[in-house]
Amino acid sequence: MFPMRRNRMMRTLLSVGTLAVVYGIAAEIGRGRLPDRIWLGTHYVENVQLLPPYRSLLEETAFLLESGILPSSIAVSAGRVLLGFVLGGAFGILLGIATGRAARAEYLADPWVTFFRFTPALALLPLFVLWFGYGEGSKVLLIAASVAVVTLLGAHQGVRSVPRVYLEAASALGASPGLAFRKIVLPAALPHIFASLRIGLGLAWVTIVVAELIDARMPSLGYLLTLAGAYPRVPTMVVGIATIGALVLAFDLLALAAHAKATRWMRRTA
């Protein structure tokens, strides 16, 4: 087990390292060779560095950090994602459990769930702007909506797919419906719920890139990307994309750790 693990770590370092070196070399080769005047359909933009070398990326990062732009943008955007994630997740899970538990509730909700399960929550954006204004509410609720859709389905399926034998065994041991729900249905549905929460977290970050164009203003990562694209200023763009990527990765690792902890009892395939 252990030598295997070290092998894997070496290979990870090797592949990520190679990628980083290849980028560095490509940026050096590209300097002066890649086009720097680009037609955007309506006008030309000048002095575009399509592959900014590490030096300018580092300078840009230093500038964004020192000026406080990046830290405040991260705080604001991550705050919105978290708030929307918690609201949407709670709503979706509760509704999914309700529709999974009660056959009647499911029958009532079913046509709507079936119909809207593949509707992009992003399409709600103009409606949310009308209903909740240009402020924080629209952005957070849009994120909540996209998270709610997947967690609803996850919780619903989780509750539905609890093996019959566990419910029968519990009932034979005299468990009341309430106890069976707390001790059997919920833990058995947990892996499904966690999987959907992880997907929802990913969707929340997709949504915020668009949601932060509502009444776009700094500080926010979504608007930072938009501004960088408008100039265009590629180093800012790359740093912005990398920052969002790093945040998504960090959130996902946290979610994965929580998932692993909550489902320690599960048999794992190595």
Add this chain to the structure above:
Amino acid sequence: MTAGDPPRLRLQAVDVGYTYSGPTPTQALEALSLDVHDSEFLAVLGPVGCGKTTLLRIFAGFLRPAAGSVRCDGSIVEGPGRERGYVLQEDAIFPWMTVRENVEFGLLARGVDPAARGAVSSELIRLIGLSRFEEAYPKELSAGMAKMVEVARVLATDPAILLLDEPFGALDAQTRARMQDELARLWERRRKTVLFVTHDVEEALYLADRIAVLSPRPGRVKADFPVDLPRPRSLEARFSPAFSALKRRIWETLG
């Protein structure tokens, strides 16, 4: 109850019939009648698909007979009840609970306080020899150990009647023999009424006081054998002439 009284009737099935609906309806049981007496270890023996499990599920209260009636201690069975402990054929140990939590679950359902639950579970877990695994999750147990936890989980609630559905069906021969010894030992300590479903003639002979042989589908009781081998039964019992003679008679009925 004094020694002279006839043994009390605990479970009774009268003319029970059951048919599974579906694209190809199958009649599982037809006009089956069976009595189980107090403190009796009754094995129901029959080929795969003869409706043994259906019968047990009816006694457990998870299926309603389509015809006839099923009674427990004189009253009609309408659903699961705390006087009947039921061990399913499938693996039904709760994988998200530790061994201890599994064993204590039935007591939790009855609102027993934690200290009393702990006392019962420690005792039972020790009895099945799994004290080392008390706080382990079922993923660390072998199939035989997991099944024993399921039996202990039911015993913890101290039901008067045990319904066991091929509990050792999926185990290898050696583990199975060991589990049978464990079960026999547990039963001798706590004399319960046991209804034990199996397709293994030797297992039925080794454990039971009486064996009811079912016919192939639709199942009904084809023959009834008292097993008057001395207890406690041991390895020698399995090779005794009386054992072999009975085994032969049962095989003849089955064939």
Add this chain to the structure above:
Amino acid sequence: MRRVPTQRFVLGFASLLATVLAYTLLSNARLFRPEIVPPAQEIAVAFTELVVGARPPPVTENDIHAGHHVHSSDHVGTLLQQGVTLQDSLAVTAARVLFGLAAGVPLGVLLGVLMGWSRRADDYLHPIYVLLRSVPPLALITYVMLWLGHGEAHRLIPIVYAVAATMVIPAYHGVRDVAATYVVAARSLGARRWLLVRKVVLPAAGPAVLAGLRYAVAIAWMTAVGAEMLMSENGMGNLIVGGGLWASRTQTKADPAVVIVGILALAAAGWAMDALARAATARLTRWVR
């Protein structure tokens, strides 16, 4: 037992009907301003206009003064002027979605199968995949535009990227966790490379891949609509926001009736495509219990 399907149908139908009725009543009760919650008939009018591609001439004096169209004239009017219809927009978005699936699914499945098949490939590729997957597809759109110019590519690439990233995981787990046992069995029966892949690995991983496909369809629609909302002169995203968000920084005043028509159309299209995907799944995996 018998009664369940009937009950399901009746309750489902009742719930649809009740919601539509309740909406009609509430929206007409003028509890909210009509430019926030448009009356149901206005949604129907917007739908007709967007399908026909023209605005019917006013019939009576009354109609003109009723004020129904005063607000919607902006959004619908602009769209009609540009010659946009609902079915054209839907067709454009569906075409982008289909392209995204056609290019993204093989790419993702190939990567997933490779990673699931070879431990070595998994060790090298997985970290890079995790890094790439972490970048939200829509965040890439402006950067891709710089590389490939203002055309179709920068709308399509995020969709392909999103679909491929989604398909890797089911293919990976399908091959690594499900197929592995059968591969051992097939190998010992003498099956080699291509036969092994075609007859064992792909069918065994099939159910997982097809389940992932249903999810990828949803992701493709979401990314396509998002990309169109950000920067596109056509498609459903454009119809809903009335022009690219990216250019306008969302100062557009959308008409809720159009948005609702758009959402209903997207739901219907998504539902239809999912029904197709499910039918294909059922057909391809008939052997699954």
